[in-house]
Amino acid sequence: DAGITQSPRHKVTETGTPVTLRCHQTENHRYMYWYRQDPGHGLRLIHYSYGVKDTDKGEVSDGYSVSRSKTEDFLLTLESATSSQTSVYFCAIMQEGEIYNEQFFGPGTRLTVL
Amino acid sequence: KQEVTQIPAALSVPEGENLVLNCSFTDSAIYNLQWFRQDPGKGLTSLLLIQSSQREQTSGRLNASLDKSSGRSTLYIAASQPGDSATYLCAVRPITGGGNKLTFGTGTQLKVEL
Numbered sequence: 001d002a003g004i005t006q007s008p009r010h011k012v013t014e015t016g017t018p019v020t021l022r023c024h025q026t027e028n029h030r031y032m033y034w035y036r037q038d039p040g041h042g043l044r045l046i047h048y049s050y051g052v053k054d055t056d057k058g059e060v061s062d063g064y065s066v067s068r069s070k071t072e073d074f075l076l077t078l079e080s081a082t083s084s085q086t087s088v089y090f091c092a093i094m095q096e097g098e099i100y101n102e103q104f105f106g107p108g109t110r111l112t113v114l
Numbered sequence: 115k116q117e118v119t120q121i122p123a124a125l126s127v128p129e130g131e132n133l134v135l136n137c138s139f140t141d142s143a144i145y146n147l148q149w150f151r152q153d154p155g156k157g158l159t160s161l162l163l164i165q166s167s168q169r170e171q172t173s174g175r176l177n178a179s180l181d182k183s184s185g186r187s188t189l190y191i192a193a194s195q196p197g198d199s200a201t202y203l204c205a206v207r208p209i210t211g212g213g214n215k216l217t218f219g220t221g222t223q224l225k226v227e228l
Contacts, residue, residue, distance in 0.1 A: 031213075031214050033215075040220065041220070042203070042218045042219060042220035042221060043158075043203070043205075043218040044218075045215060045216075048213055048215065050213065050214075056213060058215070090157060090158070092158075094214045096214075099165070100145075100146055100163060100165055101145075101146075101207070101214055102148065102160060102163050103148065103160070103205075103214075103216055104160060105150075105157040105158040105159075105160075106157055107156065107157045108155075108156070108157050
């Protein structure tokens with residue numbers, strides 16, 4: 001599992017409340033990613049990070065912010081959750097090798113916004 | 115913009131059958147292509163990664179091929195088993211765009227029946 005954990009694993013919240021999801025890795029990988037997975041859309045990139053304090057937007061970044069103050073932790077924040085943000089959220093890391101780079105995924109967080 | 119398509123969206127086969135899953139992508143400028151497996155309610159497990167310079171990769175009963183010029187990859191599963199039932203996703207790593215990002219297909223849901 002490449003040492004990736006996500007917390008919480010399940011969360012139910014109400015519209016308008018702030019929500020923070022945490023991704024933790026144990027292997028000091030430089031690149032970390034947040035995706036959301038929805039039926040009919042597959043996995044879509046929200047934000048990614050290429051180092052401490054270095055982040056960039058993905059294709060569906062509106063309504064989300066991220067922070068990375070330590071190599072091992074990448075936080076995804078929904079400032080004011082909406083029902084359209086009900087989804088399964090996956091964190092991933094990129095294992096950089098001499099020959100190729102390969103992504104590995106965490107177990108996911110199921111978020112329901114009522 | 116890179117687009118990745120997987121057809122069919124769902125497939126049901128009897129146990130023991132050899133099968134092929136398809137993945138097509140619109141831009142051949144890729145570093146590599148990854149095949150993943152996703153069990154219900156779980157994260158993604160990396161199965162095989164094919165570099166752009168390679169034609170195929172094998173792992174056990176799985177064989178993935180890549181024809182970059184035509185924008186196609188196939189995942190061949192030999193002697194299918196009920197335990198192979200899962201959703202299979204392919205993803206490409208485009209050369210443009212930076213960030214070691216992946217573009218995913220929407221997956222093929224495979225059911226292997228007894």
